[in-house]
Amino acid sequence: MSDLAPESKPAETPEVAVGLDTSLVEAVVAALAAGDAEAAGRLIEPLHAADTADLLQGLDNDQRRLLLGVISKELLPAVLPELDDTVRDDIIAELGLAETAAAVADLETDDALLVISDLDAEDQKLVLAAMPPPDRALIAQALAYPEYSAGRLMQRELVALPLFWTVGETIDHLRQTAEHDADLLPTAFYDVFVVDPKHRPVGSLSLSRLIRARRQVPLSALMQTDLKVLRTTTDQEDVAFLFRQRDLTSAPVVDEGGRLVGVVTIDDVVDVIDEEHEDDIMHLGGVSEDDFYRASFATARARFTWLLVNLGTAVLASAVIGLFDATIEQMVALAVLMPIVASMGGNAGTQTLTVAVRALATKQLTPTNALRVISKETMVGFVNGIIFAVITGTVAWLWFDNLGLGVVIGLAMVVNLLVAGLSGVVIPLILDWRGIDPAVASSVFLTTLTDVIGFFAFLGLGTWLLL
Amino acid sequence: MSDLAPESKPAETPEVAVGLDTSLVEAVVAALAAGDAEAAGRLIEPLHAADTADLLQGLDNDQRRLLLGVISKELLPAVLPELDDTVRDDIIAELGLAETAAAVADLETDDALLVISDLDAEDQKLVLAAMPPPDRALIAQALAYPEYSAGRLMQRELVALPLFWTVGETIDHLRQTAEHDADLLPTAFYDVFVVDPKHRPVGSLSLSRLIRARRQVPLSALMQTDLKVLRTTTDQEDVAFLFRQRDLTSAPVVDEGGRLVGVVTIDDVVDVIDEEHEDDIMHLGGVSEDDFYRASFATARARFTWLLVNLGTAVLASAVIGLFDATIEQMVALAVLMPIVASMGGNAGTQTLTVAVRALATKQLTPTNALRVISKETMVGFVNGIIFAVITGTVAWLWFDNLGLGVVIGLAMVVNLLVAGLSGVVIPLILDWRGIDPAVASSVFLTTLTDVIGFFAFLGLGTWLLL
Incomplete structure (x- = not known):
């Protein structure tokens, strides 16, 4: 490092390189496709470990396996902690536990822990057993702390x-x-x-x-x-x-x-x-965890549960519509318009929900101001309910040339947007208070409620006032 | 600081205090309610500036004004940069520009810039004019850099x-x-x-x-x-x-x-x-920016645009249903079931969209792997489409005792979930490629598409196969 020549450094580069250079990625992919893994290896040699990790993640499984073969034993340890969990699992399976243990032993305790804690219990034991004793003891001790705790995050080395x-x-x-x-x-x-x-x-x-x-x-x-x-x-x-x-x-x-x-x-x-x-x-967004690097079938399976829950709520909403089948038979316009009320309620409620979930996470929504926030959001729902009642009511009136229909959709809109505002903040508050993560469960409760109330208010008012 | 007595420090506190102590907040609110602003001032004196900021944010406008009066001139500058934008605007309006300028002059350049850059252009000039010349020049220079640039973030003081x-x-x-x-x-x-x-x-x-x-x-x-x-x-x-x-x-x-x-x-x-x-x-979530501390009417107005856009898409979906009013009149069961197909498409598409938007933001979704990701997500949509076709088809068949209806909803489900998977990744890719933030605009395009395709496929197939 002492033989550097600073005057030859291009300090006035026009823009800062962020992320991987696409042409480099293409050159590596081309070299791998041509079967020249060594050329690919030479291309990635000057890269920072984080860039190498990004590159590995961007390749498909076959390309990744080829490139992995030419990453040197010295470079590999630094790459492992930078990888996405799913990709790291694949790569560790490819490397084998002995090589993984050797790589992990080269890392600082917090990085080593990061790699090891993602392995299943059996593999953890095997990797630990293959590590040198002092490192092994430190890691084993750290693994004894609860997941997601400061004990897991901390490093032992300090002054x-x-x-x-x-x-x-x-x-x-x-x-x-x-x-x-x-x-x-x-x-x-x-x-x-x-x-x-x-x-x-x-x-x-x-x-x-x-x-x-x-x-x-x-x-x-x-x-x-x-x-x-x-x-x-x-x-x-x-x-x-x-x-x-x-x-x-x-x-x-x-x-x-x-x-x-x-x-x-x-x-x-x-x-x-x-x-x-x-x-x-x-x-x-209804995804249990980031599945970007997962295979199609594993991804489909992981997303299934959430969709099944939503199917349940959709069937519930349909059952509400089913209560009014005689009404719809007499006035098909109600069927044509009914998704509008439900959809507006869902969107207005999601707005409130988003703000409330975020405010809970940042400790801005507290017992001290909860009542104030609830009344504010209900008021917001009411105000926008009135405004959209007028807009939607006018549209419905002109579309079907039926003033009564306009009044009905307007009233249903006020009811649903008011309920949406109220429940958009009350639902996450209740979940948080019961110790359930509001980000996970709030939206399904909310959209069930806004669908049910939306269909019930609109079709119920329609039955009562129009027939 | 040299007269500290370390042995008297309770180093073995049972748990780490995170965020404000509720009982302290209650005591402050009680003191303010009793008109004893000075007692409230004594209560907050030992607080860290960040905690004082959190406390101010949790109060309503009247309480906030009272408490502001007793925060000392020495403590105030450190509190300003820690506040939420909306609350800071209110507080600056309350303080007046002269006092704000005095407070800002006490801050380091990056913190001073943070406070000033949120003011409108007129107020910026007035605050700058009230600042001592050397600070003024530094801040004015920093304001000349584009918003959200390193020039705005950086501090001038360095070694x-x-x-x-x-x-x-x-x-x-x-x-x-x-x-x-x-x-x-x-x-x-x-x-x-x-x-x-x-x-x-x-x-x-x-x-x-x-x-x-x-x-x-x-x-x-x-x-x-x-x-x-x-x-x-x-x-x-x-x-x-x-x-x-x-x-x-x-x-x-x-x-x-x-x-x-x-x-x-x-x-x-x-x-x-x-x-x-x-x-x-x-x-x-369809919110333009965090409006947690905004007043009801300002919040309602800020959320209006998004709801109006969604009303447009809901009316479009209704128009699609309107194409099939004759069909619905003959078979009301179609109206009862139709929200299921649209809702499942929306949810499945949102799952894909969430993963794709996040992968774009973290530079994991790149030109190199875009095709692979598109085909994966389409496959995920197809697989879950088949599974939910069987489940929903069976439910519809048993509910209405009509096998044909079950087949129709199953086919529509496969089509809509396949389209949802495909468009959940293609829509954000196109927006990103056109320079539009995919997080802002993707979901409205997606739900419009899944609603329109969902209703069209289900009602269209119903018209074709059942009547």
């Missing part, structure tokens, strides 16, 4: 210093450790932690504060003492909330005795935020 | 060092600057940047590497040279992608000449990730 040390002593200690026991230091860290004699964290000190202070200054004079200390059992969503709210880069983790046992860093938290994001989006 | 320096010289320089020109140093930083004589970045060096190296080591021997350099114009989504993919904590930003002008740090990127997340969720 803990006694309260009576100075800046100079700290820097000397870091230099000596780097020279003699480099493995004890984390590869990257942002804060050092000050501990009392019982190894409980009493302060944290960012490197940017440490490095600008004079050697003789005591750590106790520099450190920040209003620490947010995590427990090994703290849920990862709470960890993410704290990091975001306080703009943290790292946070200490303590065991039941309050002793410092690890540190969670911002890069792990960014992954958690992404994971949460993905879960929210997928659940609201 | 740039010449290539020929050593670790020791760097540390001495940082200590001297901290003592004599502390304002020139960023409050928190994670990397220092090495620049050539033209001030172009040629390397970066994390503090955790710098602090463990011996004084005589040259920076050129330690620094990392495969830099991801951002332009001031780089889109913030690309910035977020790079930070996530490479686990960066900071990245240098250069101007058109390649000169280092700022640095983007991970805390700003986490905010961008949250913002993107919110946009995705809101757009998929």
